[in-house]
Amino acid sequence: MSGCGCAEVITPGLLDLFDARARMIKAARPIDGSERVSLAEAARRVLAEDVLATLDMPGVDNSAMDGYALRLAEHSPEGLPVTLRVPAGAGVMHLPAGGCARIFTGAPVPLGADAVVPQERVTLDAEGRMHVEGELGEGANIRRRGEETRAGELLLPAGARLDAAAIALLASHGVGEVAVVRRLKVALLSTGDELIEPGALRVPGQVYDSNRAMLAALLAQAGCELLDFGVIPDAPLDLHHAFAEARDTADLVMCTGGVSVGEEDHVRPVIEQLGGIAFHGVAMKPGKPFALGYLGESLQAGTPLIALPGNPVASLVGWQLLALPFVQVRQGREAAPLQRFPVTAGFSRRGPRGRRELLRVVLDWVAGTPVARLAGGQGSHMLSAASQAHGYLVIDANNNVENGHAYEYCPAAQFLD
Numbered sequence: 001m002s003g004c005g006c007a008e009v010i011t012p013g014l015l016d017l018f019d020a021r022a023r024m025i026k027a028a029r030p031i032d033g034s035e036r037v038s039l040a041e042a043a044r045r046v047l048a049e050d051v052l053a054t055l056d057m058p059g060v061d062n063s064a065m066d067g068y069a070l071r072l073a074e075h076s077p078e079g080l081p082v083t084l085r086v087p088a089g090a091g092v093m094h095l096p097a098g099g100c101a102r103i104f105t106g107a108p109v110p111l112g113a114d115a116v117v118p119q120e121r122v123t124l125d126a127e128g129r130m131h132v133e134g135e136l137g138e139g140a141n142i143r144r145r146g147e148e149t150r151a152g153e154l155l156l157p158a159g160a161r162l163d164a165a166a167i168a169l170l171a172s173h174g175v176g177e178v179a180v181v182r183r184l185k186v187a188l189l190s191t192g193d194e195l196i197e198p199g200a201l202r203v204p205g206q207v208y209d210s211n212r213a214m215l216a217a218l219l220a221q222a223g224c225e226l227l228d229f230g231v232i233p234d235a236p237l238d239l240h241h242a243f244a245e246a247r248d249t250a251d252l253v254m255c256t257g258g259v260s261v262g263e264e265d266h267v268r269p270v271i272e273q274l275g276g277i278a279f280h281g282v283a284m285k286p287g288k289p290f291a292l293g294y295l296g297e298s299l300q301a302g303t304p305l306i307a308l309p310g311n312p313v314a315s316l317v318g319w320q321l322l323a324l325p326f327v328q329v330r331q332g333r334e335a336a337p338l339q340r341f342p343v344t345a346g347f348s349r350r351g352p353r354g355r356r357e358l359l360r361v362v363l364d365w366v367a368g369t370p371v372a373r374l375a376g377g378q379g380s381h382m383l384s385a386a387s388q389a390h391g392y393l394v395i396d397a398n399n400n401v402e403n404g405h406a407y408e409y410c411p412a413a414q415f416l417d
Contacts, residue, residue, distance in 0.1 A: 014283035017321065017356050021338070024292060024322050027278060027299055028329035031251050033182040039170060042162045044223045045180035046332050053155045054173045056146035060092055061109040064141045068122055068130050069113035070100040072138060079129030086110060100130050109142050116141035149173075159333045181332040186219050187246035188212060189229035191239065191258035191267055192310065197231070210383065211256040211308070211315045218319055219254075222327055222417045234258060239270040247274065247295035247303045252330060254323070257310030267307060271295070275302050282322070283397065285357040286314035286380030290322055304330075311380035317358055317392075320415040328417070336414065343409035345393060346371040351400040358410070359401075360389035372409060 015023070034048035063069065063086075070080055074097070083099030088106040095101055095110035103109070103116060118141065121133045149155060155173060156166055162180070170178065195209040196202060209231055219226050227250055232242045239258075246253045258267035271277060271293045278299050280291040289309040296302020306323045308315040325335035346364060351357070361372040372393050376385030391411040395401055 014281045014288065014355070015279055017282055017284040020279065020282045020284075020290070021322055021325060023279065024326040025329055025335045027292065027304070028326045028335075029300060030332040031181065031184060031330055034179050035182050036177050036179050038177050039167060039175065042167060042170075042178055042180060043164070045162050045178075046223075047156055047158050047160045047162065048179040048181045048332065049158050050154055051156045051170065051175065051178060053149040053151050053153045054175065055149075056151050057148040057172065058143050058145055061145050062143050063103045063105055063107050063109055063116045064143050065116065065118050066104050067116045067118045067141065068100045069095065069103045069109055069116050070130075070132075071095065071112060072115050072136065074098060075132060075136075077131075079125060079131040081127075081129055082124075084110060114138050114142075161333055183223060183225040184252060184327065184331050185227055185250045186224045186327075187227040187229055187250035187253045188215055188219065189242055189246065189253075189255050190231045191234060191255060192231065193234050195231045195257075210312050211310070214312065214316060215254060215256065215308070215319065218324075218417075219327075222324065223331065224327065234266055236266045236270055239266055240273065243270055243274055243295055243305075250303060252327070253295060253303055253305040254308065255305070256308045256315050271305060271307070275305070280307075282318075283355040284317070284321070285352050285355045286311060287318045287321070287358075288355065289314070290318045292326075309380070312383050313360070313386045314380040316386055320412070321358075324415060324417060336417075338410065339414045340394070340408045340410050342406040343370050343372045343393065344406050345401050345403060346373045347401065348403045349374075349401040351395055352397055354397055356397055357395045358392040359395060360385040361391060361393045361409075362388060363390045370409075372407075 037045065074080060080100040082102050083096045084093060084101035086093060086101050086103045086107040088104050090107055092108045093110045095112040101110050101113065109116065115136050115138060117132050117136055123131045125131065155169065160166060190209050190212045194205060194207045196206050198208050198213060216226055216228065229242055229246060232238050243253065255267060268277065275293060275295040278292040278294065281288060282290045287309055291307040293305040293307060294302040295305055306326065308318045328335045359378060360375040362375045363370040364373050375389040376382065378385065389412060391409055394408040394410060
């Protein structure tokens with residue numbers, strides 16, 4: 001398996017993929033502004049401030065299971081009478097001397113009891129006395145007060161993304177609303193005279209705009225506020241007007257297409273008129289034309305701009321590997337580390353020349369361990385393979401793929417932000 005290769009310049013003039021990713025993360029700055037939302041509205045939002053525990057958790061010593069609470073010192077071969085019943089939600093009771101308590105999961109352990117025996121290890125004789133099978137240690141099956149959190153301790157830090165478990169944690173402490181980072185406003189536009197909206201009648205030479213539909217879904221999935229600028233013609237004046245408006249209304253501008261160096265690729269010159277380019281060109285296949293730029297005085301003082309390739313799979317890969325971590329940092333959270341681990345290739349293939357290649361693959365588990373197989377055609381315009389792929393097999397530049405050898409694999413599920 002190859003290493004990260006961060007210091008490797010694969011093709012002159014192009015950034016190494018992992019160097020480009022590091023630059024994207026370093027260049028991103030969190031946006032300002034927050035709002036308070038109810039817990040019901042907080043899913044997938046980012047905390048704007050630390051949240052402290054309001055309670056000891058658990059609030060009292062309670063039983064970890066259904067069973068019987070007792071004083072270990074009082075148990076004998078004659079057994080113990082059941083003198084108390086403690087359901088969940090009951091108040092804290094005292095355990096009478098010489099007896100035990102029938103207790104249920106989550107119920108407060110009676111004062112004086114020092115262990116709970118699971119009901120599976122208990123027998124009741126004809127007189128209703130409880131007998132324990134096997135040994136039992138002090139504190140067994142008791143959840144101690146405050147063993148998870150103490151009131152005043154940090155519950156969740158600023159920058160945490162609120163998933164279902166985090167929301168449950170907040171709810172368990174009675175938190176009804178939280179301060180979250182405002183949604184990142186992203187202006188999205190496609191460029192190209194050939195593009196038309198899905199659902200419109202098509203004539204030969206026209207292409208349905210799949211990139212904008214895909215990126216709108218990805219931005220929504222990432223919790224962004226979408227400003228849809230539609231399709232902008234390949235005309236410098238139209239592009240100038242669109243980018244200027246996007247600059248003034250959004251926290252981030254994202255465009256696809258027209259960023260290469262052909263005669264009809266006007267995006268880069270317009271960006272340079274309104275701002276500048278931080279870098280353009282990444283040594284990866286697909287996705288080489290990726291660019292990071294800005295509209296305004298500088299990348300830090302202006303509005304950042306991410307220019308994605310026009311080919312849909314290249315645009316998808318550019319989002320997943322490079323744009324997504326930038327968005328995450330802009331949202332006030334940490335960029336998720338890239339998950340990579342070795343997987344055996346179940347095919348042979350001529351390797352990429354001059355660039356790392358991200359092959360769309362599915363994992364075959366028939367033999368019990370994963371084997372990567374090509375998901376279909378690997379062209380940067382072929383969405384069918386991308387839609388079926390489980391992830392990417394990352395092949396270093398100028399290395400052939402050999403059947404039975406291991407290569408780095410990036411699961412696509414990690415990008416379901």
